[in-house]
Amino acid sequence: MSRNTDTLVSLANPALQGLAREKLLARDYEGFLSLFGSHERLRPLLRLIAHARLPSAVYWQLVRSVWVNAEVIQPDAAFWLYLLSSRRGERMAFMTAQELKFLNALPAKLTIFRGFSSPEGERGFSWTLSKRKARWFANYSCGGRRALLAQSAGTLPTVVVATCWKRDVIAYIEERREQEIIILPQNVMPFAGPDPFKNRRIFQKSQLA
Numbered sequence: 049m050s051r052n053t054d055t056l057v058s059l060a061n062p063a064l065q066g067l068a069r070e071k072l073l074a075r076d077y078e079g080f081l082s083l084f085g086s087h088e089r090l091r092p093l094l095r096l097i098a099h100a101r102l103p104s105a106v107y108w109q110l111v112r113s114v115w116v117n118a119e120v121i122q123p124d125a126a127f128w129l130y131l132l133s134s135r136r137g138e139r140m141a142f143m144t145a146q147e148l149k150f151l152n153a154l155p156a157k158l159t160i161f162r163g164f165s166s167p168e169g170e171r172g173f174s175w176t177l178s179k180r181k182a183r184w185f186a187n188y189s190c191g192g193r194r195a196l197l198a199q200s201a202g203t204l205p206t207v208v209v210a211t212c213w214k215r216d217v218i219a220y221i222e223e224r225r226e227q228e229i230i231i232l233p234q235n236v237m238p239f240a241g242p243d244p245f246k247n248r249r250i251f252q253k254s255q256l257a
Contacts, residue, residue, distance in 0.1 A: 052099035
């Protein structure tokens with residue numbers, strides 16, 4: 049892996065390249081990725097996957113690690129689609145034992161919510177079981193931090209409700225109590241049933257207060 053190691057080491061800050069080499073030679077891939085800023089780990093992960101023979105469980109654990117540290121997903125949607133669509137086995141390694149247990153106990157069909165603030169944000173990989181958390185994300189997506197990380201921010205906080213089959217869920221993540229459902233956008237279905245928004249499928253700013 050010598051040439052591949054050199055390629056990966058070159059991605060790190062010059063001051064950290066010695067440490068990066070140590071992490072890679074020790075197969076401490078999590079440690080290697082931690083040498084990059086929390087919002088700068090996606091591309092090193094992609095290069096790592098291309099150059100290292102990762103066991104399937106390690107692949108999913110690293111994808112999870114980078115996912116939970118990436119506050120903004122949409123600008124890199126194509127890369128995330130590639131990663132999350134992988135046919136590798138052991139996908140349960142994306143979740144902790146407690147998260148997997150919780151997901152297994154959920155009903156076959158789920159009601160899910162998503163907060164966003166611009167038209168392109170309605171379709172995404174990240175949903176939640178919590179209407180309250182979706183409202184929080186809708187407002188967050190209009191804030192300054194979102195603008196800093198994504199070079200843009202929406203102006204109209206919105207929450208949409210949908211459904212999905214549990215069998216299509218890639219993972220359930222309890223990180224930061226977000227009750228997050230990760231799912232490919234094409235597997236999200238229109239909501240049909242008693243409307244949790246009292247005849248409003250979408251909450252806009254006046255209803256978010």
